Amino acid sequence: MRASYIKDLATWSSEFKFCVQVSVRFSETDMYGHLNNTIPFTYFEHARIEFLKEIKLMNNWLDPASDTFPVVADLQCDFAKQVFFDEVLMIYVKAAAIGNSSVDIHYMAQNSEGDIAFTGRGSMVQIGRHTGKGVPWTDEEKLLFTN
Structure with a gap:
């Protein structure tokens, strides 16, 4: 893997707990049955939302009375293997680094043989519904990302 956010592949991949x-x-494929290069971002979104539900962070954001909600600030994908129609992939998610109001989220997709098909990373920022500006994570929210 050539992704700049992966320093040591074995260590990096062993840190994922949720998928x-x-x-x-x-x-989701082209005329050759090959996965369209935009689709991993949809998989990342699905996995990210399920991860946030699992750690109980999504609940507050779904409440219409909540003052905050998350936005994706950037997102990238690095391809390692071709993916084809009807393949089953495991999409792994982890919080790699937590900032003041942002979190760097990493992704790894493995095929049924355990090979990495693609990886990714992106920043998500918690913003105020009325201000549109970053809202710092509470200590409790930071713990949710790390447990």
Whole structure:
């Protein structure tokens, strides 16, 4: 892997604890059955939301009375192997670094043989619903990302 956010692949990949399973749908492929290069971002979104639900952080944001919600500030994907129609992938998610109001989230997709198909990372920022500006994580929220 050449991704700049991965210093040591073995260590990096061993730190993932949460994952979701996805199956590559026909509509997500080109005429050769190859996964369209935009689809991993959809998989990242699905996995990220399920991760945030799992750690109980999504609940507050879904409340219409909540003063904060998350936005994705940047997102990237690095491809390692081709992916084809009907493959089953495990999409792993972890919080790699927690900032004042942001979190750097990393992703890893493995095929059924355990090979890494693609990786990714992105920053998510918690912002104020009325101000549109970053809102710092509470100590409790920071703990949710690290447990």
